[in-house]
Amino acid sequence: MSGKESGYLDMELLRFTTAGSVDDGKSTLIGRLLYDSKAIFEDQMEAIERVSERSGHEEVNLALLTDGLRSEREQGITIDVAYRYFATPKRKFIIADTPGHIQYTRNMVTGASTANVALILVDARHGVLEQTLRHAYIASLLQIPHVIFCINKMDLVDYSQETFEKIKSDIDAVSSKLSVKDIRFVPISALKGDNVVDRSEVMDWYDGPTLMYLLENIHISSDINHDDFRFPVQYVIRPQSAEWPDYRGYAGRIASGAIKVGDEVGVLPSGFTSKVKTIDMMEESLDVGFAPQSVSITLEDEIDISRGDMLIKRNNGSEPKNSQDIEAMVCWFNERKLMPRGKYVIKHTSSDARCMVTDIQYKMNINTLEKNEEDKEVGMNDIARIKIRSTKPLFFDSYSRNRITGSIILVDEATNETVAAGMII
Amino acid sequence: MADDSISVKLYCKTNQLIMDQYRINHLKELEAESIYVIREVAAQFENPVMLFSGGKDSIVMFHLARKAFWPGKVPFPLMHIDTGHNFPEALEYRDRIMEETGTKCIVALVQDSIDQGRVVEEKGVNASRNKLQTVTLLDAIENHKFDAAMGGGRRDEEKARAKERFFSHRDEFGQWDPKNQRPELWNIFNGRKNMGEHFRVFPISNWTEMDVWQYIYMEQIDLPSLYFTHKREVFNRDGVWLAKLPFMQLKDTEKVETLDVRCRTIGDVTCTGLTLSTANTLEDIIHEVASTRTTERGGRADDKRSESAMEDRKREGYF
Ligand SMILES: Nc1nc2c(ncn2[C@@H]2O[C@H](COP(=O)(O)OP(=O)(O)O)[C@@H](O)[C@H]2O)c(=O)[nH]1
Ligand SMILES: [Mg+2]
Numbered sequence: 001m002s003g004k005e006s007g008y009l010d011m012e013l014l015r016f017t018t019a020g021s022v023d024d025g026k027s028t029l030i031g032r033l034l035y036d037s038k039a040i041f042e043d044q045m046e047a048i049e050r051v052s053e054r055s056g057h058e059e060v061n062l063a064l065l066t067d068g069l070r071s072e073r074e075q076g077i078t079i080d081v082a083y084r085y086f087a088t089p090k091r092k093f094i095i096a097d098t099p100g101h102i103q104y105t106r107n108m109v110t111g112a113s114t115a116n117v118a119l120i121l122v123d124a125r126h127g128v129l130e131q132t133l134r135h136a137y138i139a140s141l142l143q144i145p146h147v148i149f150c151i152n153k154m155d156l157v158d159y160s161q162e163t164f165e166k167i168k169s170d171i172d173a174v175s176s177k178l179s180v181k182d183i184r185f186v187p188i189s190a191l192k193g194d195n196v197v198d199r200s201e202v203m204d205w206y207d208g209p210t211l212m213y214l215l216e217n218i219h220i221s222s223d224i225n226h227d228d229f230r231f232p233v234q235y236v237i238r239p240q241s242a243e244w245p246d247y248r249g250y251a252g253r254i255a256s257g258a259i260k261v262g263d264e265v266g267v268l269p270s271g272f273t274s275k276v277k278t279i280d281m282m283e284e285s286l287d288v289g290f291a292p293q294s295v296s297i298t299l300e301d302e303i304d305i306s307r308g309d310m311l312i313k314r315n316n317g318s319e320p321k322n323s324q325d326i327e328a329m330v331c332w333f334n335e336r337k338l339m340p341r342g343k344y345v346i347k348h349t350s351s352d353a354r355c356m357v358t359d360i361q362y363k364m365n366i367n368t369l370e371k372n373e374e375d376k377e378v379g380m381n382d383i384a385r386i387k388i389r390s391t392k393p394l395f396f397d398s399y400s401r402n403r404i405t406g407s408i409i410l411v412d413e414a415t416n417e418t419v420a421a422g423m424i425i
Numbered sequence: 426m427a428d429d430s431i432s433v434k435l436y437c438k439t440n441q442l443i444m445d446q447y448r449i450n451h452l453k454e455l456e457a458e459s460i461y462v463i464r465e466v467a468a469q470f471e472n473p474v475m476l477f478s479g480g481k482d483s484i485v486m487f488h489l490a491r492k493a494f495w496p497g498k499v500p501f502p503l504m505h506i507d508t509g510h511n512f513p514e515a516l517e518y519r520d521r522i523m524e525e526t527g528t529k530c531i532v533a534l535v536q537d538s539i540d541q542g543r544v545v546e547e548k549g550v551n552a553s554r555n556k557l558q559t560v561t562l563l564d565a566i567e568n569h570k571f572d573a574a575m576g577g578g579r580r581d582e583e584k585a586r587a588k589e590r591f592f593s594h595r596d597e598f599g600q601w602d603p604k605n606q607r608p609e610l611w612n613i614f615n616g617r618k619n620m621g622e623h624f625r626v627f628p629i630s631n632w633t634e635m636d637v638w639q640y641i642y643m644e645q646i647d648l649p650s651l652y653f654t655h656k657r658e659v660f661n662r663d664g665v666w667l668a669k670l671p672f673m674q675l676k677d678t679e680k681v682e683t684l685d686v687r688c689r690t691i692g693d694v695t696c697t698g699l700t701l702s703t704a705n706t707l708e709d710i711i712h713e714v715a716s717t718r719t720t721e722r723g724g725r726a727d728d729k730r731s732e733s734a735m736e737d738r739k740r741e742g743y744f
Contacts, residue, residue: 009450009452009642013451013455080588080606082584082587083587083630085631085633087633087635106608107608110610113610114610114612224447226447234464235467235468235494237494237495239496241496247496247497249496251493253457253461253612258447281492282491282492282495291447292449292454292458293457294460294464307468333608345617347613348613349613350468404611407610407611407613409610409615411617418607418615
């Protein structure tokens with residue numbers, strides 16, 4: 001069976017998130033991508049046609065495809081993260097569709113946490129607004145490697161090149177303050193389809209790629225950290241069966257880097273060293289394991305290792321930091337405000353510890369990107385730089401170096417809710 | 426200068442090669458993610474269970490669980506919520522797989538819930554036990570003191586499911602509050618809860634129907650024969666082909682025909698639509714899925730009841 005016949009067995013997975021303010025056309029754009037790539041089924045189309053008709057829309061409202069909960073359909077807005085899927089011969093896409101209003105910053109952060117690419121919508125009529133900056137900042141804070149600014153509703157500005165260039169240079173001016181590796185611009189009309197999947201016939205002045213071309217071709221395999229081997233132990237497999245009396249496998253997902261059979265690994269926190277005996281994936285034994293595979297690793301020596309420990313490779317000089325003191329940028333998720341000197345549970349890779357917030361250094365004004373060192377009250381949707389002390393050492397890297405070993409969440413012990421997400425500095 | 430740029434190019438080139446070597450396809454990446462989630466459940470909960478319906482999604486999920494703990498046994502039992510309205514082939518398959526893999530499968534009967542007066546059976550030709558399963562499921566979770574129940578739900582199935590988390594918190598009544606869900610970032614899952622509450626976990630959230638079929642093909646997973654074409658007595662109701670089995674009530678106008686059909690999903694017989702198809706290999710099925718223009722749930726009468734039928738059922742504690 002050839003690749004094509006098998007329905008494309010060998011595709012790459014790309015996760016992207018969409019940001020933009022209410023009415024910038026996010027839902028319409030996603031609907032368009034799904035529709036033009038034929039990911040929408042007839043029964044789904046019929047269902048939205050019925051609803052569009054009932055609510056008096058002239059054209060079929062593609063936005064209805066993504067607005068999933070009854071309350072959202074009634075209000076016509078997106079209030080939570082919705083996940084959508086489509087595939088082309090090259091890639092399978094996972095979209096995290098998130099609302100854009102400032103009161104939903106936390107949802108945007110959630111969608112951004114796993115994304116390879118962020119699409120930021122800008123309404124061509126309004127140009128760069130406060131919120132454009134905010135969305136770009138979140139993409140940069142969450143270290144999304146690629147950001148594509150979609151200048152939307154070009155049909156409403158006569159497909160003007162001048163308008164597009166002006167917005168582009170305005171964004172260039174502010175993005176220099178941010179740390180995004182790869183920034184692109186595409187002039188589109190989500191409603192009419194220009195430059196989304198098919199090249200615009202009207203905007204002949206634009207000779208760059210369509211949005212779909214970018215999504216299909218942006219190089220993402222180098223986004224993962226391939227240098228530092230990090231393996232948080234998730235679970236210990238000990239069958240103690242007649243067939244496998246002595247098997248002791250450390251199960252987990254490789255967070256970054258690669259490991260070969262025979263490589264020397266260090267164990268944290270004990271500091272012991274051993275060699276890799278096998279890397280197992282069911283009956284399949286691998287010579288090399290690499291991120292983001294889930295494997296079970298056995299070692300040459302019997303060492304006491306349990307969940308929360310980490311296997312690392314020391315040979316290339318970069319070891320994770322091993323400390324009880326952590327500094328992080330956090331986004332606050334909960335109605336209950338951050339309690340200065342408050343106690344929380346910190347979750348980091350496979351370990352849990354209790355912790356205390358020892359200092360709030362500043363709060364970020366995410367509309368102006370100014371630091372506020374006066375008002376340190378951190379409430380829902382706020383972003384702040386804080387210091388944390390945990391009751392036991394954690395082994396971490398900076399978030400900018402490693403999105404998996406550099407991220408944490410805080411949990412409120414009283415309600416068990418996830419109250420914050422943090423990027424370690 | 427010139428030398429520099431050559432060595433930079435060479436460096437980029439080798440780097441590129443290394444990266445391409447460390448690349449996995451979408452199925453392997455989905456597999457790695459799901460295995461991670463299943464192991465996380467085994468590590469974070471004291472008494473988890475995996476729901477098993479005999480449908481392809483739960484078959485894939487169980488396959489992933491076996492991979493996750495190999496060469497050890499799957500460290501939790503499976504549970505089948507049995508409406509009593511089954512395809513016999515699905516039950517035979519269930520029993521055979523459990524025996525072959527040495528796994529324990531708890532069977533919770535909707536009939537018991539009816540006999541105990543916990544639920545009242547629907548009446549009429551469209552009567553279905555699909556909705557009643559929720560009570561049987563919640564009772565079983567409570568009786569066995571399960572603190573996490575893994576299900577094979579996928580976000581691409583239905584729009585209310587698109588908002589579901591991997592770790593989905595349920596209150597002491599087993600209810601889902603879609604507007605008050607815990608945020609889920611990176612791969613950090615928060616399974617903390619109070620006494621009496623539980624979690625539903627969806628390890629294959631990010632898979633599409635096509636991914637499931639491609640994966641079954643890639644791994645050559647054994648399936649119930651129902652998924653492949655076979656001749657069967659069927660009748661058409663509101664555009665949906667249903668199986669003529671003893672407990673199905675027919676209207677006077679409905680006539681039974683024998684046609685080549687197969688299942689696209691397997692659920693309660695009363696609401697599982699069959700597809701007219703002659704596909705008898707996995708390749709055929711993948712072709713068929715690639716060219717079909719309706720969702721697999723399009724054949725399910727339970728979703729057609731209203732625009733938000735699934736959301737309402739899920740709020741109450743459905744799968
Ligand atoms: N003329 C025009 N209208 C658009 C375009 N994209 C979206 N819209 C309209 O803008 C409104 C808001 O779109 P929607 O997708 O719901 O925005 P969201 O709030 O960002 O999800 C709807 O009435 C759309 O039809 C576009 O490219 N051109
Ligand atoms: Mg929207």
